[in-house]
Each structure stands twice: as C-alpha cells, then as structure tokens.
Amino acid sequence: MSTASVNGTDHPLPGDPRRTLLDWLREDLGLTGTKKGCDHGQCGACTVIVDGRRINSCLSLAQLHEGDTIETIESIGSADALSTLQKAFVTHDGFQCGYCTPGQICSAKALMQELADGWASAVTDDVATVPDISREELRERMSGNLCRCGAYSNIIAALEEVIADQPKTPAGAA
Template identity: 60%
Template structure:
C-alpha cells in the first residue's frame, strides 16, 4: 500500500444486501453477501442440499437448478442476481408427494449409480423439456433439430453440461427420452 491510500477489505466492499427468493415454493428473506453464489446460499443459508457442489467451476453440472424455469449452474450464479426469482431444485419438482415424471423415469431406467449428479441431471432434463415445449433456445452451440427427435445424440448434446462420473449415461438417456416422448 502506498502512503495516503486506505485499505479496502473484502468485508467492507461486500456489504450484505437483503433479497427475497422462492425456493421450491417457499419464500425466503435473506441477507446475502454480494459475493455469495446461489449454490452456497441454497446449501449453507437455506439448508437445501439437493444441488451438489461438484467442481465449483461450472464444468460438471451437479449444481444445476431451474431459475425462473431456465436451467442454470448455481455455482456460477451470484445469489444477489436472483432477488425475486423462483428457484426449483430437483427436490422441488415433486408435487403433492408424487414424483415428477423425470424423477420416476430416472428410477425406472436406473439413471443413477452413486446419485451425486442425479439432482443436476434431473433439473437439466426438466429445463430441456421446457425448452422443447416452449420453443426457447437451447444452451447448446451445435445445431440440433427444431423439434425434439429424442435420439441419444440429441439428448447427449442438449445435456452436455452435465457429467456423470460413474457412467450411468445409458439410463439417463433412456429416462430423458421416455419423459420427452410422454409429453
């Protein structure tokens, strides 16, 4: 530090701010450090352990949640930017004690082994189904069909941001295909 300069500590620069967030249908009024990610807020402040912290760099997809219906990597999303938003985790997809069709399809097709990536896979697949239904643009950069073909190649491309380290891809593909074809 040069003479006459004052030190800016991260705590002083990151003044806590109030936000309102709906997570899986429940409203939360929270004080948030502007540097806090949505993933850390969900897990550490709200106690929602459905989204997983995998790589913490946006490369594995274990932290995928739906933010106002669109899939996002919660480890790369600042919580402060979510003020007023609706967050849906894999746990929040079930309604009235009934599994979401994707959750049931993952069970039926053994779309998990260790289960660590499963919540992110399910949220990403739910986002994919919404994109198809609404005609919303996909996050993929490679050209894919305008209407879903539900081929392994197309599903793999549209789910490419979600990694499974134990190799349950065959079951995941079958689960997503079945859920998509039922729509």
C-alpha cells in the first residue's frame, strides 16, 4: 500500500488517482487548516510543505506523493504553543480574516529554509552570493500567497522580526 508521512504520521494514499493532495488532506485526513481558496493554484491558501518545498496542494495529485514527507499548518505550533512565525504574525497583525494565514505561514516556514540554504529569487541581485534579505526580496518570495484583506506589510514585518532573531549562518555552512 502506498503511503505518505503527514505531520510525522504515515497515512495510506487514496485509491482514486484523481484525488488532489488538498482534498485528501482536508476531507480524508481531517486536516482542515489547509484551505481551498481558488482551487487553481493562484492564491496560495492551500500551501503545504512537501519534502521541504512549498507547493500548492490543489494542483498536486495525492498519489504522486508516495514516500513523501508532508507538513501542514497543523504541524507548525498549536494554540497552546505557537511557533515563532505564528507569534510574529500575531504580534504584527499579519492576518485579518485569517483564511490565507495557514498557507502564508507554511510558505514563510519554507521561505526561511530557502534563505538559510542561500537560494536566489527573481529579485536577487547576485545569484552567486547569499541573497540580501530586503523587503523587496521577502515580497517576491511571498508573492504566491495572496491576502484578500491586504495584510501584506504586516506579514513582511512579521517575517523581518523572525529573520532578525535567527542566528546568522553562511549558506552551505554546517
């Protein structure tokens, strides 16, 4: 039987090869933190982390994730023990209605790893060096996650706080 690890627990993948990762997570596994927004990969509300990379779960078939490690918002802190990112979102009012917030936080968590790994983005000046963590860089990296309420400046402020609190390690250093 094909399985995938979701938030640290192995689950059998659905038998229907047409089932999206989003629908499997929400409807079959009851992980409703991942939201169905546009269902076309344009809004980012369904963002989850698969093997360390953020993806739009509405565009991916569940059966394609055999053996993968999938993280949803449910694995990033809890109401009793918020993650650093979640605390920063609260402090900076990085949400209003909250519908996009799970996808925003999953995307932000993956963004932090991308920065730590020295990945470039479309606005990185010199792709051969560690990217400068400017507001422009953060906005570009979060551009796949839309917020209908317009909390973008607050989201960027939350990311800046978390980044400022992280130890500075050169990309590629162990």
